[in-house]
Amino acid sequence: MNKQFPLTGISSVAIHAAGKDNADYAHLTPIYATSTFTFDSAQEGSDRFAGADKTKIYSRWGNPTFTTAEETIAALEAFGLSNPDGSQLQLKALLHSSGQAAMTTLFLSTLKAGDTILSHFSLYGGTHELLLKVLAQTGIKTTLIDMHDLNLVEDALKKDPSIKLVHIETPANPTIQCVDIEEITLLAKQHRALVSVDNTFATPYLQQPFQYGVDFVFHSTTKFLNGHGTAIGGVLLGKDLDFMRTTVWKWHALLGGNSNPFDAFLLTQGMKTLELRMERHCHNAMEVAEFLANHPAIAHVNYNGLSSHPDHAVSMKQMRHPGALMSYELKGGLDAGKRFIDALQMCVRAVSLGTVDTLLSHPASMSHFGLKQEERIKFGITDGLIRMSVGIENIADILNDLEQALQKV
Ligand SMILES: *Cc1c(COP(=O)(O)O)cnc(C)c1O
Numbered sequence: 001m002n003k004q005f006p007l008t009g010i011s012s013v014a015i016h017a018a019g020k021d022n023a024d025y026a027h028l029t030p031i032y033a034t035s036t037f038t039f040d041s042a043q044e045g046s047d048r049f050a051g052a053d054k055t056k057i058y059s060r061w062g063n064p065t066f067t068t069a070e071e072t073i074a075a076l077e078a079f080g081l082s083n084p085d086g087s088q089l090q091l092k093a094l095l096h097s098s099g100q101a102a103m104t105t106l107f108l109s110t111l112k113a114g115d116t117i118l119s120h121f122s123l124y125g126g127t128h129e130l131l132l133k134v135l136a137q138t139g140i141k142t143t144l145i146d147m148h149d150l151n152l153v154e155d156a157l158k159k160d161p162s163i164k165l166v167h168i169e170t171p172a173n174p175t176i177q178c179v180d181i182e183e184i185t186l187l188a189k190q191h192r193a194l195v196s197v198d199n200t201f202a203t204p205y206l207q208q209p210f211q212y213g214v215d216f217v218f219h220s221t222t223k224f225l226n227g228h229g230t231a232i233g234g235v236l237l238g239k240d241l242d243f244m245r246t247t248v249w250k251w252h253a254l255l256g257g258n259s260n261p262f263d264a265f266l267l268t269q270g271m272k273t274l275e276l277r278m279e280r281h282c283h284n285a286m287e288v289a290e291f292l293a294n295h296p297a298i299a300h301v302n303y304n305g306l307s308s309h310p311d312h313a314v315s316m317k318q319m320r321h322p323g324a325l326m327s328y329e330l331k332g333g334l335d336a337g338k339r340f341i342d343a344l345q346m347c348v349r350a351v352s353l354g355t356v357d358t359l360l361s362h363p364a365s366m367s368h369f370g371l372k373q374e375e376r377i378k379f380g381i382t383d384g385l386i387r388m389s390v391g392i393e394n395i396a397d398i399l400n401d402l403e404q405a406l407q408k409v
Contacts, residue, residue: 101257
């Protein structure tokens with residue numbers, strides 16, 4: 001398959017990059033529901049243990065159904081990118097049972113007690129807790145700063161030589177903040193720190209952080225890569241192939257956060273339509289943002305596609321389209337937020353994001369209900385804030401549903 005002419009479009013890559021060579025000529029990579037793999041002889045067993053390909057030994061170590069998903073994601077993140085010598089960039093992906101498992105592998109395989117992670121304030125809730133509550137207990141420290149200010153990034157790197165990894169998430173919850181991947185990576189490299197990017201909100205269709213020289217990209221595949229909300233999953237990609245195959249693979253295999261064949265199969269099918277879905281998601285999101293920005297019941301819209309968003313310019317620099325996530329503030333506060341959410345008829349009340357259907361949540365009454373109001377507001381979660389992942393339904397139906405619900409607040 002790879003001997004073919006080079007594929008020039010990302011949908012072709014998503015559909016054809018991987019999964020072509022299975023022994024039984026199945027059109028799709030089968031769901032290899034097996035915990036272990038057989039050896040024809042002792043010699044063959046020892047060859048497989050000694051080889052670079054550890055996918056046909058034991059499924060915690062790897063499995064051909066995972067490989068198809070991994071090679072597809074690696075091809076998407078590397079699509080059109082070259083190494084400094086002009087050769088095509090190669091990446092290694094490791095599929096995990098969840099985004100959180102992939103992130104645990106990332107942090108534990110690259111850092112040790114005494115090292116520090118430099119990151120920013122608006123992080124996914126699970127990442128924030130993993131860093132500050134769980135990793136803190138292992139002696140791996142975290143410093144959070146505002147990375148919009150590159151001087152703060154430079155100061156932090158200069159003052160603290162224990163910073164070994166700079167972890168950025170862009171765009172990020174809930175106000176869709178974006179930071180400059182290229183500039184932050186340049187600073188990190190001057191101070192010999194590794195850089196990892198949580199690319200979950202963007203997907204490789206909208207943003208390819210390896211273009212800027214980052215070391216790792218992370219995805220919760222639960223979101224847009226799967227696209228249909230059928231499975232939890234995560235992936236970690238790296239460009240240092242030896243390091244990925246040895247150290248990172250070892251931590252991944254020993255921590256035990258492996259995927260499973262059924263979820264990997266669902267992910268592979270979902271990714272085939274990534275470009276089509278993202279085009280529609282983003283087109284719909286822009287229309288929704290403009291509709292809401294002009295609506296009398298709405299105080300404010302946070303969408304990086306609007307020129308009023310503080311990070312509009314940086315997101316336009318590094319993203320193909322602004323994405324499908326937004327949040328907005330209802331003028332009527334907490335009660336209006338609840339009434340609005342309750343009045344929705346087609347759009348779905350749920351946390352998570354990146355599914356074909358439009359999902360809305362009201363963080364103040366749902367995901368962040370347990371926090372005190374002052375604490376919530378520090379994270380940007382005001383009383384009337386609604387978080388919305390715009391789906392691929394017909395735009396008129398999304399707008400009609402929002403309009404009828406806004407009339408009831
Ligand atoms: C969902 C999500 C995660 C965590 O992934 P899981 O698959 O839920 O473990 C991490 N980062 C971002 C940005 C996410 O949206």
